[in-house]
Amino acid sequence: EVQLVQSGAEVKKPGDSLKISCKGSGYTFTTYWIAWVRQMPGKGLEWMGIIYPRDSDTRYSPSFQGQVTISADKSINTAYLQWSSLKASDSAVYYCARQYQGSGNYLVFDYWGQGTLVTVSS
Amino acid sequence: QSALTQPPSASGSPGQSVTISCSGTSSDVGGYKYVSWYQQHPGKAPKLMIYEVSKRPSGVPDRFSGSKSGNTASLTVSGLQAEDEADYYCSSYAGSNNLVFGGGTKLTVL
Numbered sequence: 331e332v333q334l335v336q337s338g339a340e341v342k343k344p345g346d347s348l349k350i351s352c353k354g355s356g357y358t359f360t361t362y363w364i365a366w367v368r369q370m371p372g373k374g375l376e377w378m379g380i381i382y383p384r385d386s387d388t389r390y391s392p393s394f395q396g397q398v399t400i401s402a403d404k405s406i407n408t409a410y411l412q413w414s415s416l417k418a419s420d421s422a423v424y425y426c427a428r429q430y431q432g433s434g435n436y437l438v439f440d441y442w443g444q445g446t447l448v449t450v451s452s
Numbered sequence: 453q454s455a456l457t458q459p460p461s462a463s464g465s466p467g468q469s470v471t472i473s474c475s476g477t478s479s480d481v482g483g484y485k486y487v488s489w490y491q492q493h494p495g496k497a498p499k500l501m502i503y504e505v506s507k508r509p510s511g512v513p514d515r516f517s518g519s520k521s522g523n524t525a526s527l528t529v530s531g532l533q534a535e536d537e538a539d540y541y542c543s544s545y546a547g548s549n550n551l552v553f554g555g556g557t558k559l560t561v562l
Binding site: 392435 | 455484486488490497498499500503507541545549551552553554555556
């Protein structure tokens with residue numbers, strides 16, 4: 331069974347750093363792109379970026395370039411999303427999602443993690 | 453990159469059909485066949501319902517269908533059921549390895 335299991339909720343202060351994770355299982359982790367998607371409270375989905383764990387090829391949405399870092403450790407089937415200095419406006423639920431290989435485009439996602447709630451407050 | 457435009461809400465009675473629109477530009481919806489639709493129930497992760505404008509992944513009921521005309525894509529839900537009540541998001545490839553989502557539509561089954 332394919333699963334993406336994300337790390338637990340985080341409460342941080344502005345200026346803190348943070349790294350959240352997404353562990354894949356039930357499939358060959360290195361051969362599927364993994365994306366990160368933000369959902370701010372009561373708002374819609376926003377695509378942040380994507381990584382190919384086999385070679386760590388990473389692409390970012392222009393809106394998030396320079397704001398976050400996406401990485402992966404293929405030895406433990408885990409992708410990461412990290413911030414060096416959080417802002418209150420980073421408060422959101424963050425989802426990881428796996429590429430759907432049935433599509434000719436890699437920016438389609440069939441399996442999603444359960445989401446990680448990040449709260450940034452002083 | 454601006455979000456795609458969806459109506460905030462849509463509704464229909466059980467058994468009826470409802471169509472949700474997703475408007476973009478020639479740089480996204482109009483320029484590519486890579487429009488997808490996701491269903492999201494409250495507190496849950498999104499679920500892929502339609503990809504490449506009109507294709508359904510395995511397991512998605514054929515009550516869900518997609519289409520596109522020019523810069524506007526549409527999702528139609530036929531034979532509405534109570535469990536279809538959810539938020540629906542469109543997304544489109546926007547070139548240069550970029551993806552844009554719509555703002556979402558809350559579908560209410562009356």
